[in-house]
Amino acid sequence: MFRSIKQWCIGALSMLFIVGAFDSFAQVDGGALFKAKCATCHQPHKDGTGPKLFHVREKWATGGAKDGSIYQWVANWNVAAAADPYAKQVSETKSTAMNTFPDLAGKTKEIDAIFDWIDSQPDPAVAKADAPSAVGSAAAVGEVEEGGLSWVWILMGVVFVVIIMAVGGVRRQLENAAREHDGQSVNDDLSFGQEFRAWAWKYKRYVGLGGLVIVIALIVSLFLSLYSIGVLENYQPSQPIEFPHDIHAGKNGIDCKYCHNSAIDGRTAGIPTVNVCMNCHKQINGNDATQQEKIAKIYAAAGWDPVKQAYTGKTKEIIWNKVHVLPDHVYFNHQQHVVAGGVDCKQCHGDMTKMNATAKVQPVTELNKIEGNVQLTKATLTMGWCIECHAEKEISAGSLDSKGSNYYNEIHNRLLKDRKLYNKFLQDKKITVKELGGWECAKCHY
Template sequence: MFNKGNKGLFAFVLTLFMLTNFVTSAQEGESIFNSKCATCHVPHKDMTGPKLFEVRQKWEEGGAMEGSLYQWVRNWQVAAATDPYAKEVADWAPSAMTTFADLSDEQIDAVFDYVDAQPLPGAASDAGAAVGAVATNVATEENDFSWIWYVLGVVFLVIIFSVGGVRRQLQELDEDADKHVKVGSKVWIFKNRKYVGMGVLVVVLAGVTWFFVALNDIGIVTGYQPSQPIAFPHDKHAGINGIDCKYCHNSADKSKSAGIPTTNVCMNCHKQIQGEGDQVEKIKNIYKSAGFSPEGGGSYSGETENIVWNKVHNLPDHVYFNHSQHVEVGGIDCKQCHGDMTKQSALPRVVPVEELNEIEGNVQLTRPTLSMGWCIECHNVKEVSTGTLEGKGGYYDEIHKRLLENDESLYEEYLEDGKVTVNELGGWECAKCHY
């Protein structure tokens, strides 16, 4: 019926059709898994629900009734009532699973095909982490130089006793010549009183200058970077995962304080995301704080612990700062003061003004970060709304209105440079920022 050419063509078309069908099925399975299953399940680890890798084989070997697994996906309660094995699965993690009555057997198979195609987590990274841990321990042991302190202590004691003996001998020798030295010193000072006076004046002026320079450094905390209980990677959360700053610091646009995220906020994601490698230990600290155990389907013990974060941007008690006024009304982006956290892999710190100026869109400033001069300089160049901000600029809109009604010439003077800055609306008044 078929010649050789036709047979080859038929085989090629059949193969192409099967590959196309497989790819289409895998794509459909991935789409369904991500939209309906990924909240509670992952292929190779028990989460809120059990791992799904080779689950069809597991149910078959466990003695499940034919078609029971498909019934479980569509309505687990019906499956548990009719199949003893499904009842065992329901008892493993007594949490209500969402029903998916609209899924066909083919779609459920597509999901399982996609899950079974996922590679097992590589052991190479774990082995590398173990080797790294061993290497770190070895390096720590090799770098233990505590014995040096004992040696230095003995050396210092010898030096102290030796200096004491030499001092006594010199004191005895100087007693005889002391009177001659005193007379000679007085004569030299009197003869060179002009130069001595100039020297004393220079020393006094240098001391006064140093004193006032030192006063300018009081309260300057540029580069301050406190330790934290968890090395939180902002670049992964805000950068790679694109989480908005206000999801965790949810009061930044509503309150004076930006707020520190509670453990419950962390658990919104990390109840499912348990991490890999060195991330596991960090996430365990969150579980410990929440009193959560990820084993089985996950459960809460009710025994919680506070995570004590150390504040980075800590202003003096006499300084008033309102996040909502700057974020919501002023429209200031977080990166203006905190830097680009999407690229911040290290612990949070007070970012130097030079680094802040390199960020696109930031107001260019010169004074040290978090200093009074830094705030004043920003208030001098940052403009505020000259019109309605859809309900967000009522405070400034009222000032604009009063200026127009009471002193239009002053208002026009403000607008000579094409903008109205914060200081022109009272942003330099002491009481604005100080109690």
């Protein structure tokens, strides 16, 4: 059975190395997960777009959250808020909704790894206050316990593999004995690899079918994963100067197009110049020290002296963090949608009167909650989302010229020449973007 003790020892050591390597890969990197999924909005020890997360599990437990509710919250806060009163209370503490992570649903190990990493991070404020004894205090906190498989499990895995190989050796010996009994030739020098190739050739039809199924499954999985590339909802970077949309657009009732005026007559909505800000903030200096500190950044950018009530000529450039980036192969014109199509900003951007900071795209489930929005199902800012909106968005109820816009006159005149086509379009009592060619590829890709 054991034809070569040397080979078995090398094999056992190799398996030990492989299992040990697997253990290093099996350990979940909580820090990497935090940076990939959480760091945009959260910090361990400081409130940002989202609240600080240090010891958040203990906070939920003492606050009366249901068992396992926090794991459900991380995957889909809507489900957690519907099932747990404490989660619902948390959902109401911030004006911006948390992103959903369906890929973390049921994966408590990964979520625990994120929280373990967060809880292991030292508080910079405490470290700064206690700088001379930083090393001692770190030792007092205690070392972070390493996760992953223990060496006992590794050893058991090696033993299990050795047993399987030994049983395979016994099977080979029995097969050889049977071949000798039947007068057939026996080759003891065959390696396991050669023996496997011989077996695969013998059952090549089944091996081929199995291999084909595996290859097709891998290809399908690859293409399905490609659908998630570039799909990012609720991306919300910080900005050098905070702009509370809920105050400006909500409380003060400023129309979106006052600041983003290029959306009316241009392709992009654009970032308003600091001069637009100064139209109001020459007179509005803030009600408290915090507001005055933020508005002072606008004055510095514009070169405005609030004491002398005059421009100094010394401006400071504002480096904004870009939020919206469309692929180069996609054409989108704000004017065409806002003016000609009459699409409200909230259809794509959400209700900015209730949002403190703008996000790249709101989840489609959140957009569907807004009154007046077209109800869609595809992920926001994907091609499926656009063509679904083009199929549902109503240009005009009844006659196309009911909008009183010259934009539709030519289309209307052409339709009148083909009454059959015109009546077909009016069967549902509305004209959609799709019916006017909104599904043509060259509308968005050229």
